[in-house]
Amino acid sequence: MRSEQLPTPAALVDLDVLERNASRMAQRAARLGARLRPHVKTHKTLEAARIQTRGSFGGITVSTLAEAEFFAAGGFADITYAVPIAPARLAAAADLARRVERLNLLVDHPDAADAAAACARHRGVRLSVFLKVDCGYHRAGVDPDREESVALAARLAASPHLDFRGILTHAGHAYRCRTAEEVRAVAAAERDVTAKFAVRLRAAGVPVAEVSIGSTPTLAVADDLAGVTEVRPGNYAFFDATQVALGSCALGDVAFSVLVRVIGRYPERRELLVDGGALALSSDPGPVQVDPRCGFGIPCTAAGEPLAGWRVASLSQEHGIVRSPRPIAAGTFPIGTLLRIVPNHSCLAAALFDRYAVLRGGEVVGAWCPVRGW
Numbered sequence: 535m536r537s538e539q540l541p542t543p544a545a546l547v548d549l550d551v552l553e554r555n556a557s558r559m560a561q562r563a564a565r566l567g568a569r570l571r572p573h574v575k576t577h578k579t580l581e582a583a584r585i586q587t588r589g590s591f592g593g594i595t596v597s598t599l600a601e602a603e604f605f606a607a608g609g610f611a612d613i614t615y616a617v618p619i620a621p622a623r624l625a626a627a628a629d630l631a632r633r634v635e636r637l638n639l640l641v642d643h644p645d646a647a648d649a650a651a652a653c654a655r656h657r658g659v660r661l662s663v664f665l666k667v668d669c670g671y672h673r674a675g676v677d678p679d680r681e682e683s684v685a686l687a688a689r690l691a692a693s694p695h696l697d698f699r700g701i702l703t704h705a706g707h708a709y710r711c712r713t714a715e716e717v718r719a720v721a722a723a724e725r726d727v728t729a730k731f732a733v734r735l736r737a738a739g740v741p742v743a744e745v746s747i748g749s750t751p752t753l754a755v756a757d758d759l760a761g762v763t764e765v766r767p768g769n770y771a772f773f774d775a776t777q778v779a780l781g782s783c784a785l786g787d788v789a790f791s792v793l794v795r796v797i798g799r800y801p802e803r804r805e806l807l808v809d810g811g812a813l814a815l816s817s818d819p820g821p822v823q824v825d826p827r828c829g830f831g832i833p834c835t836a837a838g839e840p841l842a843g844w845r846v847a848s849l850s851q852e853h854g855i856v857r858s859p860r861p862i863a864a865g866t867f868p869i870g871t872l873l874r875i876v877p878n879h880s881c882l883a884a885a886l887f888d889r890y891a892v893l894r895g896g897e898v899v900g901a902w903c904p905v906r907g908w
């Protein structure tokens with residue numbers, strides 16, 4: 535089947551590009567001396583995770599317990615669930631921990647630490663835990679400068695029911711950067727804050743085996759990971775319009791796009807209507823700090839060539855308005871024309887589809903079904 539025959543909107547994964555992205559990141563991590571534990575939430579598929587872990591130790595990162603269960607059933611045995619664990623999910627996590635070699639959980643509060651230890655004792659299992667550290671994103675994690683953070687790490691390490699693995703951070707604030715310089719500063723902070731905290735913990739007698747960091751923008755610029763043992767980028771498998779704007783990749787490195795058809799044509803306002811709205815592209819506003827006019831994705835031809843100056847100007851649930859910077863000539867872009875949109879955030883857009891059409895060249899060579907739910 536050719537991609538032109540697909541019903542739209544359709545999620546497309548370019549296999550050659552995905553494989554290239556995966557092998558580049560694997561080489562990068564190896565060169566920087568860190569283990570690669572890719573975050574698989576971007577695609578949530580066994581097939582892409584297997585490509586990302588080729589030649590590596592096989593560990594992965596997930597962001598839901600549903601993903602942890604799915605990837606464990608698919609043969610992945612070393613999984614980090616990289617969201618602070620809700621106490622109500624501890625029992626399910628403990629059951630899964632029994633069935634895999636290692637399931638790492640995250641905590642950043644003494645109450646969560648106590649709940650994890652109590653659950654582990656009750657269920658007769660030793661739970662692996664990381665202390666989540668805030669390196670400046672201010673989403674989750676302890677402040678590494680506070681004494682209480684050292685005390686919490688010591689409490690985790692002292693528990694007979696927990697296996698304290700180390701510390702973990704994610705520099706999500708890299709997505710707010712405007713320049714390459716700013717991304718470099720965030721990348722340095724991600725590494726330095728965590729590495730320094732590990733030194734401080736060890737000096738206080740707390741054993742820290744793992745120092746885990748990582749995001750796609752920060753790893754794109756990292757040139758020295760001294761003190762770091764593991765990296766967890768995820769978006770790099772697909773990349774997207776935001777990563778292009780941040781300079782993490784070129785447009786030709788984006789492996790994920792949404793195929794849409796022109797379903798309305800309004801030359802008087804230089805606009806086309808396409809059958810992909812917010813439920814195909816997500817309404818992620820994109821890198822507005824870099825380009826306030828970025829719109830909701832990069833409109834391209836069906837072959838993937840960008841339409842210079844065009845924008846996805848607005849979205850409703852199932853409709854997208856694509857605006858041309860020039861008059862739309864008679865006879866061009868007739869109803870039914872196929873376009874590809876590179877979304878602002880491929881993780882969110884991919885999560886809106888139950889299957890991806892996997893392409894080599896223009897040929898559909900497979901269908902991958904992601905796990906859904908929490």
Ligand SMILES: Cc1ncc(COP(=O)(O)O)c(C=O)c1O
Pocket residue numbers: 573595616617703704706748749750751766767768769770
């Ligand atoms: C805890 C954690 N680690 C790693 C990642 C991967 O980051 P990226 O998608 O920028 O590669 C994320 C992404 O949100 C995350 O939340």
